Amino acid sequence: MEKPSEKILIVDDESSIRKIISFQLERSGYETISASNGREGVEAARRNSPDLILLDLMMPEMDGHQVVEALKADYLTSQIPIIILTAKFAKSDRMAGLSAGVNDYLTKPFELAELLVRIRNVLDWSKKQRSANPLTGLPGNVTIEEQLEKVIRTGEQFSVVYVDLDNFKAYNDYYGYNQGDKAIRELARILIDGKKQIGCGDEFVGHIGGDDFLYIAPPAIADAIGHWVIDEFAKMRTNLIRPDDLRKGHIEVRGRTGEITRYPLLSVTLAIVSNEDCEIDHVAKVGDLASEVKVFGKSIPGSVLVKDRRIEKSEPAIATGEETESAS
Structure with missing residues (x-):
């Protein structure tokens, strides 16, 4: 010890x-x-x-x-x-x-x-306070790394799900920082609610920073929470995006030189990595696997739940109120 x-x-x-x-x-x-x-x-x-x-x-x-x-x-x-x-x-x-x-x-x-x-x-208590994200109050990177090390040591099956908002910078520029902070807080709330509604009490939710989050759960529960997050985000999104932008299906952001660029609406990508069929023996490997899965997930329009394709096919992730696709 x-x-x-x-x-x-x-x-x-x-x-x-x-x-x-x-x-x-x-x-x-x-x-x-x-x-x-x-x-x-x-x-x-x-x-x-x-x-x-x-x-x-x-x-x-x-x-x-x-x-x-x-x-x-x-x-x-x-x-x-x-x-x-x-x-x-x-x-x-x-x-x-x-x-x-x-x-x-x-x-x-x-x-x-x-x-x-x-x-x-x-x-x-002091360590947790220093680690907590000031915007959401969720545990930050120090605690996240400790939790990852803890689940790796147990040898039990687990999934780590990286969650972040797509097109967030454009949204932040277009709607303003206060609205951007609101979007981050709302995503945090959805993740916490998903843990309470679906989890068994041992799941962990952390805030990496900015619009990036993760949660850790047993594989089956991780998948169920992921679908919950996509469905709830679709419902909540109507409070974050103006009706005319929802109808258009995009926002138009003016750049510094006056050019107009069209961006897709705010959505959420959830990238799952698991030790079900892939050995994970250190924290760095979790991050490496997740980076690959996130890149693939962000290439798909709309909110999506994707898994490491070396493990298994992803189930469809259909969110009410927005067009999504399943990934594999």
Whole structure:
């Protein structure tokens, strides 16, 4: 089992507590930095960018509340999670700290096992927060790679489905960035709804960036979610495209030099890669296979669900309200 390698800053004016916590955390695989008062703690945080701060509340020069205020006011340290270690259990102190952005409290004396669990929980939460896409709130690339590595390690059958919008740049230029963001959020909502409606609870949905998403599911469920996405996207698309453009079946975008270019309407391509009949032993192979399938899928007009043609023929993917074709 791999040990954690995160860096933790311990800020406490009692030398014995610093040494005990530092010793135990290093035994558990963490890197530690120590500071003996609040002012040193703020400087150490700015200088070392720790992954987590364990902060005593009652200290000379700067108490814990003042340290939190200084850290949250500085862009470089404002996102570092903080666990307060304190002998004070007053509700007013807890409320003040939580309101200022403290992530957790632990009252002295505490059990080492509880401290380690709280540290792991806060670090995991922080990692997910940093990875999450700000537009959709879905997990980003760090978590996506972890999930891919996880399903590859299990050796069980899985499908990875790459999802992205076709002709999105032209749509964004024509309708504006706000409408483009709305299209991305709506696609995210459809993917999440598909997971809830069809999945069994273990499926994963992530946002790679821009208009690119993926989801991971058992092969049969992945296919079913894919058809759901195409059908729901066709229904939702009427809220994203003006009626006159829907009637024309295209949009006309004026370029920088004044030329008019005609583009197809917004659609969605889903590219499936699976380890059903093809060995996938590392994350890079997933991306390589998906790139080939996506190129093929985007050569087909309309919304489409395509699979790696080395695996099997794709089933028809017919979406209500727009012309699509099946791919194989």
